[in-house]
Amino acid sequence: MPTLYGAPVSPFVRKTMVALAEKGIAYEHDPVLPAVAPAEFKRISKEISPLGRIPAYRDGDLTLADSSVIIAYLERIKPSPALYPSEPRDYARALWFEEYGDGGLAPIVGAKIFFQKIAGPAFFKQPTDEAVVNKAINEELPPLFDYLEAQLASGDWLVGHSFSVADIGIATQFAQASLAGVSPDAKRWPKLAAYVDRALARPSFADAVGKAKAMLGLK
Numbered sequence: 094m095p096t097l098y099g100a101p102v103s104p105f106v107r108k109t110m111v112a113l114a115e116k117g118i119a120y121e122h123d124p125v126l127p128a129v130a131p132a133e134f135k136r137i138s139k140e141i142s143p144l145g146r147i148p149a150y151r152d153g154d155l156t157l158a159d160s161s162v163i164i165a166y167l168e169r170i171k172p173s174p175a176l177y178p179s180e181p182r183d184y185a186r187a188l189w190f191e192e193y194g195d196g197g198l199a200p201i202v203g204a205k206i207f208f209q210k211i212a213g214p215a216f217f218k219q220p221t222d223e224a225v226v227n228k229a230i231n232e233e234l235p236p237l238f239d240y241l242e243a244q245l246a247s248g249d250w251l252v253g254h255s256f257s258v259a260d261i262g263i264a265t266q267f268a269q270a271s272l273a274g275v276s277p278d279a280k281r282w283p284k285l286a287a288y289v290d291r292a293l294a295r296p297s298f299a300d301a302v303g304k305a306k307a308m309l310g311l312k
């Protein structure tokens with residue numbers, strides 16, 4: 094059975110958990126957290142995660158790191174249900190939204206909200222810097238939410254008519270924000286707020302977020 098390495102509190106590990114669940118791939122889960130247990134992580138990091146990050150994945154003698162790489166591999170070994178659109182433009186747009194989550198939302202949601210409010214106090218005894226959190230919520234995230242609101246057309250999902258890697262990459266960041274008690278205001282971003290609720294209600298996301306909450310002692 095393959096093994097996924099990485100704690101479910103990571104939004105990138107969550108991407109991989111959601112993809113595995115959506116595809117119905119059974120796996121063992123080693124919820125290692127490099128920043129909190131560096132010695133433990135060293136045991137596997139050089140071998141399977143050369144950059145020392147989570148998630149990493151082992152499938153027999155193949156080892157992979159990086160959520161985007163792992164999900165792309167999963168798609169090839171188990172194409173159905175598809176997580177990437179087949180039409181070239183939709184495919185490219187799905188990759189773009191995945192990157193918008195990883196490279197656009199994550200640096201704000203992760204470092205300036207989740208770390209400040211949850212991970213810093215819980216794991217590093219570091220108090221929350223409310224000014225950093227407030228600036229992120231009031232100034233930095235709104236333009237990113239405006240963009241997503243405009244991109245959400247009439248359908249349920251970001252690209253085409255199916256749940257895809259685009260939705261995994263975006264919704265995992267909203268799940269991260271929700272762990273820190275932050276969610277888009279439905280009055281200002283109605284489509285986005287409904288979309289986030291829809292995505293996080295999927296069993297794949299509900300299970301992964303539940304595991305993160307359990308690890309953090311949240312309800």
Ligand SMILES: N[C@@H](CCC(=O)N[C@@H](CS)C(=O)NCC(=O)O)C(=O)O
Nearest residue numbers: 103105127128146147148159160161
């Ligand atoms: N591009 C990577 C990013 C992975 C990443 O940054 N993971 C963080 C946790 S959220 C990490 O492992 N940081 C190093 C650490 O925690 O020490 C991916 O998509 O997997």
